[in-house]
Amino acid sequence: MSTTNVVDNPETLPARRNQSVSQLDLIVIPVFFVLLAILLTVVWIYSDFDGTTTSILEPDRLWTQAQEQITVALWSTVLVIVLAIPLGILVTREGAPRLKNNLVTVLGLGQALPAYGLLVLFFVAFGQGTLTVVLALAAFALLPVLRNTIVGLEQVDKSVIEAGKGMGLNGFQRLRKIELPLAVPVIMGGIRTATIINVGMATLAYLIGGGGLGITIAAGLKLNRPVTILVGALLVALIALAFDFIGGLAQRYLRPKGLS
Amino acid sequence: MNPNPQGPQLEENKVTTPKISLRNVTKTYSGVDQPAVKDLDLDIASGEILVLVGPSGCGKSTTLRLINRMIEPSSGEIIFDGENVTNSDPNELRRRMGYVIQQVGLFPHRTIAENIAVVPKSLKWPKDRIRARVDELLELTGMDPNVYRDRYPKELSGGQAQRVGVARALGAEPDVLLMDEPFGAIDPITRFNLQNEFLRLQSELKKTIVFVTHDIDEAVKMGDRIAILRDQSEIAQLDTPEAILTNPADAFVVDFLGSGAVLKTLTLRRLRDIQLVHPPEITEQTGRADAAAQLRQSDFPYAVLLDDTRRPIAWVDQKNLDSSDSLDSNSRRIPVKLQPEDTLQEALSVMLQTSAGMSAVVDGSGQYLGTCTIQSLAELLTDQPVDGASL
Incomplete structure (x- = not known):
């Protein structure tokens, strides 16, 4: 009898796809992580380190840089979440001004700017330092989360919201009990994308005094030490994979039960 | 319809005041010249199934949604239990009226039990009472509570989903059910069964029901009274199914009843x-x-x-x-x-x-x-x- 699925909504398909991808992710990401970690160990052990290389790749220094990278990525992601989700909720409310599409377009243009250019713009506006980097990265990674929040909220089956309204749930209750839970899988997808962007872009933080593993990579480039470039890049990749894995876990466990 | 409920003409009917009254209700959507519902007067008696039926676009759904103010009237009054609810808190009003829609609209991330418990929970019923009520309603709508209580809506067929939809609408024991083509998306055999079960249920529950459909057969089957609506929710005829079939008010009603109307009469009339x-x-x-x-x-x-x-x-x-x-x-x-x-x-x-x-x-x-x-x-x-x- 299930042929007459009353609430069949083709718009829920992207969410389903997200789900299957994230489940696959939870296997693929750790595999990649281990492979890259092995590669890093091999490079570290079997490369010839001259004095310069040794001083660039001093473990204490790398540890500090990794922490800076993580800090910048983490805070810019937090900022993105804090800004983009409420904004996405706001513009999808009934009777909200019709600035939804304009907003996405403008932010899309922002993302079309080279990341380097964006950093420089923020540097000019806010000066040197970690805060500037965090702001610049947040601006850059805002779009995926905003767009997914809007899409996630709008793909919620209208009849479910209608039924909630008909049972006397007010606007806030409908948002909290129906729309947000059902949008979680899509919003989480956007957050994961933003996280990866932020971890990667944090590599450029060194340009305006934000530190991070970019220092190691840049030093390797300037002093022609390919090993340090490789080690720096591998460390960035490992951090990105770790972040994405956490995002994958969150996507899986925050996803409401009962969705196919 | 008699504007004076104490009028002698109503003696044979229920002299009690109507459960729901629409008084001069008009709904005009912004940017549209023609009102969707124009100057509608409608009384719904306590305990009856009133079916609103008419061609698509006649405003029957809009009329239904005006009652629980899913759509706010542009002018006119809505009286519920003798109380003017035109400007009361709409959410409080909606919790007093069960609402069933064609697409059902079960919360996919909530279990069947949680779906049925939405309104009782809003009304802060104690947990025990909610649990008992959920089981009672599942029994009532022909679903085994032990099997279905903790399932999710995606595991249900269309017919089962609408059973739960009806159970959910009955959640907090409302006197009134508003049903917007509730069986419209269900295959004919299941629809037939659901209609019969619903009529059986209604004979026990005696709710006041406003039922929208575009299907005259369903209207004849379900309605104690039928309101045939034409454009702008104008009542072409409001009467018992039998009276409408045997004595249609005008050519519009005759057209709407269609050629099968004559045969439908046979199912309504008895040898006596x-x-x-x-x-x-x-x-x-x-x-x-x-x-x-x-x-x-x-x-x-x-x-x-x-x-x-x-x-x-x-x-x-x-x-x-x-x-x-x-x-x-x-x-x-x-x-x-x-x-x-x-x-x-x-x-x-x-x-x-x-x-x-x-x-x-x-x-x-x-x-x-x-x-x-x-x-x-x-x-x-x-x-x-x-x-x-x-x-």
Whole structure:
């Protein structure tokens, strides 16, 4: 009898796809992580380190840089979440001004700017330092989360919201009990994308005094030490994979039960 | 509709005030010249199923949604239980009226039990009471609580989902149910079952129900009264299904009822509603010549053969009387005896089976009361609709 699925909504398909991808992710990401970690160990052990290389790749220094990278990525992601989700909720409310599409377009243009250019713009506006980097990265990674929040909220089956309204749930209750839970899988997808962007872009933080593993990579480039470039890049990749894995876990466990 | 509920015309009806009243309700959407609902007056009596039916775009759904203010009226008043609720808190109002929609709209991330508990939870019922109520409602709608309580909506078929939809609407024991084409998206067989079950449920619950459909058959089946609406939710006719079918108000109603209306009448009318005719009655003791004379004098092709206790046995014609065979051994025996409570549709099918074009009607003890002929059905069917259309 299930042929007459009353609430069949083709718009829920992207969410389903997200789900299957994230489940696959939870296997693929750790595999990649281990492979890259092995590669890093091999490079570290079997490369010839001259004095310069040794001083660039001093473990204490790398540890500090990794922490800076993580800090910048983490805070810019937090900022993105804090800004983009409420904004996405706001513009999808009934009777909200019709600035939804304009907003996405403008932010899309922002993302079309080279990341380097964006950093420089923020540097000019806010000066040197970690805060500037965090702001610049947040601006850059805002779009995926905003767009997914809007899409996630709008793909919620209208009849479910209608039924909630008909049972006397007010606007806030409908948002909290129906729309947000059902949008979680899509919003989480956007957050994961933003996280990866932020971890990667944090590599450029060194340009305006934000530190991070970019220092190691840049030093390797300037002093022609390919090993340090490789080690720096591998460390960035490992951090990105770790972040994405956490995002994958969150996507899986925050996803409401009962969705196919 | 009488604007004065104390008027003498309503004496035979319920004198109580209507459960829900719409007074001069108009809804105009912004940017549209024509109102979707124009100056609508509608009274819904307590405990009745009022069906709003009409062609698509006539405003029947809008009218329904005006009642629980899913759509706010542009002007006019909504009275619920004698209280003007036009400007009250809409959410509080909606919690007092169950609402069932075609797409059901179960919360996919909540279990069946949680779905049914939405309104009771909003009303802060104690947990035990909610749990008991959920199980009670699942039982009531024909779903085993132990099987379905903790399932999610995606595991249900369309028909099951709408059962839960009805259960959810009944959650906090509202007096009123608003149903917007509730069975419209369900396959015909399941729909038929759900309609029957719902009518059975309603005979116990006695809720006040406003039911929107575009299907006149469903309207006839479900409605205690039917409001046939035309554009801008103007009431073309508001009456019992029987009255509408037998006496449509105008050409619009006739058109909307369609050609099947005549046959639908048969399912609504009962044998006791029509005048029975009396062909000659004979028994085994009646002389053949006497019987033949009676039959010739009457307008009927058959006489009815009764036994000693006046139970009808067979139809007898001239040929049977002329032959020497026993009268009760002919081919037109009366195997099925109808009672006054049976519908005319059943009478028609009996007539078609027995080839005599007549069916005998008996009382509770099986004694012969009279006969219904195919001519009397034909008169009933052809006369009144023609009259109605010429109005």
